[in-house]
Amino acid sequence: SAVISQKPSRDICQRGTSLTIQCQVDSQVTMMFWYRQQPGQSLTLIATANQGSEATYESGFVIDKFPISRPNLTFSTLTVSNMSPEDSSIYLCSVGPGGLGGYTFGSGTRLTVV
Amino acid sequence: RKEVEQDPGPFNVPEGATVAFNCTYSNSASQSFFWYRQDCRKEPKLLMSVYSSGNEDGRFTAQLNRASQYISLLIRDSKLSDSATYLCVVDSGNTPLVFGKGTRLSVIA
Numbered sequence: 001s002a003v004i005s006q007k008p009s010r011d012i013c014q015r016g017t018s019l020t021i022q023c024q025v026d027s028q029v030t031m032m033f034w035y036r037q038q039p040g041q042s043l044t045l046i047a048t049a050n051q052g053s054e055a056t057y058e059s060g061f062v063i064d065k066f067p068i069s070r071p072n073l074t075f076s077t078l079t080v081s082n083m084s085p086e087d088s089s090i091y092l093c094s095v096g097p098g099g100l101g102g103y104t105f106g107s108g109t110r111l112t113v114v
Numbered sequence: 115r116k117e118v119e120q121d122p123g124p125f126n127v128p129e130g131a132t133v134a135f136n137c138t139y140s141n142s143a144s145q146s147f148f149w150y151r152q153d154c155r156k157e158p159k160l161l162m163s164v165y166s167s168g169n170e171d172g173r174f175t176a177q178l179n180r181a182s183q184y185i186s187l188l189i190r191d192s193k194l195s196d197s198a199t200y201l202c203v204v205d206s207g208n209t210p211l212v213f214g215k216g217t218r219l220s221v222i223a
Binding site: 001033040041042043044045048058092097100101102103104105106107108110 | 146148150155156157158159160162163201205210211213214215216
């Protein structure tokens with residue numbers, strides 16, 4: 001299965017600032033997915049990033065708040081813009097489906113907004 | 115009704131015990147089913163896919179009941195290292211993966 005390098009692993013940010021999270025995959029993949037996992041909750045899909053087209057956002061998530069780049073088939077970034085404490089969460093990228101139909105996740109970015 | 119429901123636990127079991135987790139899903143068109151394991155402060159990792167006929171991987175057995183829209187995971191001879199949160203995940207094909215909130219397992223020496 002694919003190997004994903006995600007960074008930063010964690011950050012503490014001031015409200016009103018922005019943070020860009022990067023994911024690098026060791027193989028070319030058509031779709032990359034960005035998730036949020038709030039404390040004690042399960043994963044919620046933010047958007048699907050396809051190379052060469054705009055990302056597709058899920059209900060409740062907008063491009064102005066979570067702009068995504070997908071410049072090639074192995075890399076994507078998610079920016080959390082104009083952050084507030086409510087954005088404190090773990091953000092994960094994912095690719096798939098791979099073998100057995102499952103999905104592989106990056107190691108996550110633990111974001112705290114103060 | 116939530117799309118994927120799991121008993122949140124925690125399940126506290128002694129080493130060597132057998133423990134079973136259940137998961138129900140609401141979308142009858144769901145096509146693929148998975149169990150993921152998530153350790154504290156780590157990303158989810160695929161534990162096993164769930165097939166209609168049921169499947170086994172060592173101490174782990176997964177079963178699917180499409181009629182009842184029900185998935186189960188059985189862990190035999192529990193080890194300390196099995197302590198984690200187990201996520202039930204459902205793939206309906208054209209819609210995003212749906213994750214349950216997870217069931218927390220603590221295996222105690």
